[in-house]
Every structure is written in C-alpha cells, then in structure tokens.
Amino acid sequence: MQRVERFDVVVMGGGPAGAAAATVLAEKGRRVVVLEREKFPRYHIGESLLPFTFHPLQRLGLIEKMRASCFVKKYSVQFVSPSGKASQPFYFFSRYDQDVSQTWQVTRADFDLMLLDNAREKGAIVHERCSVQNLIRDDGKVVGVVAKGADGLEREFRAPITIDCTGRDSFSTLRNGWRMGDPLLNKVAVWTYYKGAKRDDGIEAGGTTVAFVPEKGWFWYIPLHNDIISVGVVAEGKYLTREGVKDPQKMFEREIEQNAWIKSHLSSGHSLGEYYIIGEYSYHSKHCAEDGLLLAGDAFCFLDPVFSSGVLLALKGGVMAADAVHEALLAGDFSAGRFTDYGTYLREGIENMRKLVYAFYNQNFSFRMVTDKYPELTNDIVDCLSGDVNKDFSALFQAVAEFAEVPQALPYGLPK
Numbered sequence: 045m046q047r048v049e050r051f052d053v054v055v056m057g058g059g060p061a062g063a064a065a066a067t068v069l070a071e072k073g074r075r076v077v078v079l080e081r082e083k084f085p086r087y088h089i090g091e092s093l094l095p096f097t098f099h100p101l102q103r104l105g106l107i108e109k110m111r112a113s114c115f116v117k118k119y120s121v122q123f124v125s126p127s128g129k130a131s132q133p134f135y136f137f138s139r140y141d142q143d144v145s146q147t148w149q150v151t152r153a154d155f156d157l158m159l160l161d162n163a164r165e166k167g168a169i170v171h172e173r174c175s176v177q178n179l180i181r182d183d184g185k186v187v188g189v190v191a192k193g194a195d196g197l198e199r200e201f202r203a204p205i206t207i208d209c210t211g212r213d214s215f216s217t218l219r220n221g222w223r224m225g226d227p228l229l230n231k232v233a234v235w236t237y238y239k240g241a242k243r244d245d246g247i248e249a250g251g252t253t254v255a256f257v258p259e260k261g262w263f264w265y266i267p268l269h270n271d272i273i274s275v276g277v278v279a280e281g282k283y284l285t286r287e288g289v290k291d292p293q294k295m296f297e298r299e300i301e302q303n304a305w306i307k308s309h310l311s312s313g314h315s316l317g318e319y320y321i322i323g324e325y326s327y328h329s330k331h332c333a334e335d336g337l338l339l340a341g342d343a344f345c346f347l348d349p350v351f352s353s354g355v356l357l358a359l360k361g362g363v364m365a366a367d368a369v370h371e372a373l374l375a376g377d378f379s380a381g382r383f384t385d386y387g388t389y390l391r392e393g394i395e396n397m398r399k400l401v402y403a404f405y406n407q408n409f410s411f412r413m414v415t416d417k418y419p420e421l422t423n424d425i426v427d428c429l430s431g432d433v434n435k436d437f438s439a440l441f442q443a444v445a446e447f448a449e450v451p452q453a454l455p456y457g458l459p460k
C-alpha cells in the first residue's frame with residue numbers, strides 16, 4: 045500500500061507561484077507541503093521583473109534580501125527600432141515613489157531558490173525531486189495527489205485543497221482539458237546567454253531593451269550579473285523559420301542582422317553556446333478551480349512575455365491563492381464556487397495586460413499614437429506596463445480602439 049501523508053494544503057510546483065502560496069499559508073500556521081519535480085537551484089527563463097513585483101515580494105518578507113542580493117537593478121525600459129535608434133528610456137522613478145521605482149533583473153535559478161528557501165524558513169515542508177503523477181479524487185472532489193519521490197516510490201499526499209502551480213506543464217489544466225490557446229498570440233521564442241556583451245552607461249546599464257525586427261518581432265536584451273546578458277528573439281514561427289531554417293542558433297544569428305543596436309551590443313561578447321526554443325506561446329485555463337483544486341501562476345495562464353508580466357502574475361496569484369485557501373480552511377468549504385472572486389480578479393488583470401500585448405503586435409499601431417492624441421493617458425499605459433494591472437483602464441482602451449482592434453475578454457477563468 046502507498047504511504048499516505050496528510051496536510052492542510054498540497055502545493056504542486058515550487059516556482060514563484062508555489063513558493064509564494066506556501067510561504068503565506070505556512071505563515072498563517074497551515075501545514076503545507078510543496079512537491080517540486082526538480083532539485084533547486086534549477087534553470088528557468090523569465091528574468092526581468094516589473095516594478096509592481098515589489099508588493100508580493102514585500103508580503104513574502106523578501107525586500108531586504110532582494111536589496112542585498114547581487115541581482116542587477118532595473119530602473120528603466122527602452123525600445124529600439126530595427127535601424128538601431130533607441131527611444132528615450134522610460135524611468136520608473138518618473139512615475140513611482142522610491143519602493144516601486146526600481147526593480148531587478150534576476151537569474152531565476154537563484155531567485156527561485158531564494159523564494160523556495162523562504163517558504164521552508166516560514167515552515168512549509170518542501171519535497172524536491174518529487175513529481176506529481178496523479179490527482180486523487182474522492183466523490184468528485186480533489187483530495188490530494190500521488191507523487192513519485194527521488195527514491196522512485198509513489199506516495200499519497202492528501203489535503204482538503206491542492207494548489208496547482210506547475211507552470212507551463214499545467215498539470216491539471218491539461219488533464220482536465222482546460223488549456224485554451226490564445227487566438228492571435230502564438231509566437232515562438234529563441235534565446236541564449238552572452239558574456240562580455242555591451243551594457244549601456246550609468247543607471248541604464250540594468251535596463252531592459254526591447255529591440256524590433258521586421259513583422260513586429262522583437263529582441264529582449266536583459267543585463268544580468270556576472271557580465272551575462274539574456275538575449276532572445278520572439279516572432280511568428282513562419283517568420284523565424286523562413287527559407288526552411290530550423291536550427292535555433294541559425295534563427296537567432298540571422299535575426300541579429302535585423303537590428304543594428306542588437307548587432308553592435310552583442311559584437312563585443314560571445315554566446316555561452318546553448319540555444320533554447322519554445323513555441324505554443326500564450327494559453328489560458330478555462331477554469332481557475334474545481335472542488336478541492338485551485339490554479340495559480342502559469343498553470344492558470346501564460347501571456348506572451350513582451351511586457352515581462354509572468355513572475356509578477358505568478359507571485360501575486362500565489363499570494364492571492366493562499367489568502368483564498370486560508371479563508372476556505374477557516375470556513376471548511378473547498379467547493380470551487382468560493383474561488384469566483386479570485387478567478388475574476390486575476391483574469392481582469394490578465395485581460396488588461398493582454399489588450400496591451402495585442403496592441404503591441406498590431407502592425408499599424410504604436411503607443412505613441414495614443415499618447416500624442418491623449419497625453420493624459422500616458423500614465424495609464426505606464427501603470428499597466430509596470431504591473432499595476434487591476435485598475436480601471438476603460439478610457440485607455442477606448443483610445444487604443446481608435447487605432448487598433450482591442451480584443452474581447454476571453455470567457456475563461458471562473459471556477460468549474
């Protein structure tokens with residue numbers, strides 16, 4: 045017979061969403077277990093944080109650790125045309141007070157380890173190299189999971205509620221048939237790491253650069269510590285594979301030639317040799333919950349990363365999921381319906397960000413069109429792009445609609 049362990053909450057996945065959820069629940073005195081397939085530190089893409097990440101990091105008690113860390117400080121974002129002309133950088137301090145006016149570029153292996161260690165320190169039990177194999181259902185409700193540990197043995201972890209934070213693996217989303225593609229956001233990303241490539245001077249040294257290639261493809265250029273740059277290109281698959289090119293390195297090297305700024309910045313450095321590729325880009329889960337199960341982070345939704353919203357949404361979703369689960373434990377009610385507010389609130393933020401992502405990819409649109417005509421809306425654009433995604437942006441999107449189609453909200457995210 046399988047060994048059975050009982051908890052208040054099972055968390056599947058120990059990335060930002062899972063670590064955040066486990067930390068908050070442990071702080072509230074809940075017996076919470078995190079089941080993580082990998083041994084941390086483990087590699088992960090997604091290095092550029094948004095200013096509003098400050099708030100969940102503060103809730104997790106990590107601001108001082110972040111300030112003392114070796115992570116590069118990020119004060120700005122700039123956009124660069126294919127000819128190499130850079131926009132005036134946007135500095136967060138021109139809009140926000142001290143706390144939010146600077147964020148970080150993180151190596152995820154280190155950042156995610158810090159988050160998971162924090163969950164442990166706060167009292168969560170963490171099992172690494174422990175891979176969830178199945179959800180356990182009883183009378184139609186999820187009552188735990190079966191997971192295989194490093195010893196190859198399967199164990200049952202039972203709890204009245206499970207939070208799925210398995211990231212793009214989307215464990216229960218896929219098994220429930222809930223994973224829905226995004227009608228237009230289906231890009232491919234190819235990336236690598238450079239050592240010795242150029243950094244801009246002064247406080248711009250840590251800024252993110254978004255550099256355009258034809259057909260609204262774009263490079264990210266993210267300066268990390270130890271003289272490493274994370275650099276990748278995102279575009280339509282058709283564009284990146286044109287003339288039959290299939291090798292990620294060849295795709296990447298060809299695109300370097302399409303942007304003069306990227307070419308000159310990379311010229312003094314060299315790739316560390318490994319090239320990564322990912323397709324099937326954006327997706328949404330039809331539901332945020334079923335009885336006994338709640339989703340957070342990329343397991344709930346993954347949006348095109350052009351505006352670096354993923355870690356923010358994962359941390360914020362993890363914290364919110366923990367608060368909602370804590371309330372469920374107090375009420376002794378784990379039915380899906382009690383997570384309606386959770387799903388609605390998260391989707392509202394996701395939809396606001398998604399509208400800006402759609403506008404970004406519209407061939408005939410630029411944000412300058414909106415700000416030239418409606419300068420008073422500049423702050424709304426900045427707020428949404430900084431991660432303050434749950435504001436009323438109706439005036440902004442009414443203005444955007446004059447220049448580009450604004451997508452309808454998708455009918456997803458409510459509990460099953």
Ligand SMILES: Cc1cc2nc3c(=O)[nH]c(=O)nc-3n(C[C@H](O)[C@H](O)[C@H](O)COP(=O)(O)OP(=O)(O)OC[C@H]3O[C@@H](n4cnc5c(N)ncnc54)[C@H](O)[C@@H]3O)c2cc1C
Binds near residue numbers: 056058092175
């Ligand atoms: C190309 C690209 C660029 C990106 N750039 C950025 C960026 O600049 N800024 C940003 O904020 N975001 C970015 N993102 C998004 C960011 O990576 C994610 O949104 C973020 O990692 C989500 O956190 P999470 O905790 O939901 O999932 P993850 O970080 O993926 O963590 C999920 C964890 O679950 C574990 N797991 C999976 N299946 C199982 C299982 N069966 N059993 C046990 N454990 C399991 C995994 O090992 C993993 O550790 C980018 C994404 C991509 C693809």
